[in-house]
Amino acid sequence: MSGYYEGDLIRPLGLVTLYFGYAEAQVITLIEMLNECGLKITVSSTASFGYKVTAFSDALKPLTCNGVKEIQDILAEAKALLEQRNALIHGCIFTKGRVVPNDSTKNQFYVTPEDLTALADKIFNWKERLDSKVQRQLIPALRDN
DSSP states (O other), X not given: OOXXXXXXXXXXXXXXXXXXXXXXXXXXXXXXXXXXXXXXXXXXXXXXXHHHHHHHHHHHTTOOSTTHHHHHHHHHHHHHXXXXXXXXXXXXXXXXXXXXXXXTTSOOEEOOHHHHHXXXXXXXXXHHHHHHHIIIIIHHHHHHO
């Protein structure tokens, strides 16, 4: 068991929150760019991040152009990242990194500042990989059609 206190966890938890915000903003931007290329992705601006990712992925299903499979694989990774984020953000984090989920069917678990920093890094890298694939492969392919 770790000896972490709430103060030790605040900065890395803030990075998790901040980087998920960046990821959602990037997904919104990519959806807008794809709409401008003729791929219609209809999703409310108030929809959850998970729903936006699902709508994005669903819109790619009929496409056969280069990079679509890789983009769908990247989008599928969001589910596990969101589950981790939601367990942290919607749970209670106590001294020593003990996390008690608000969902009583879930077990408590422990996090360290390093765990939180790793999750923040994963979502940031996820956002960058998605952006790169969409802008370097999918958008040019859609423009060529």
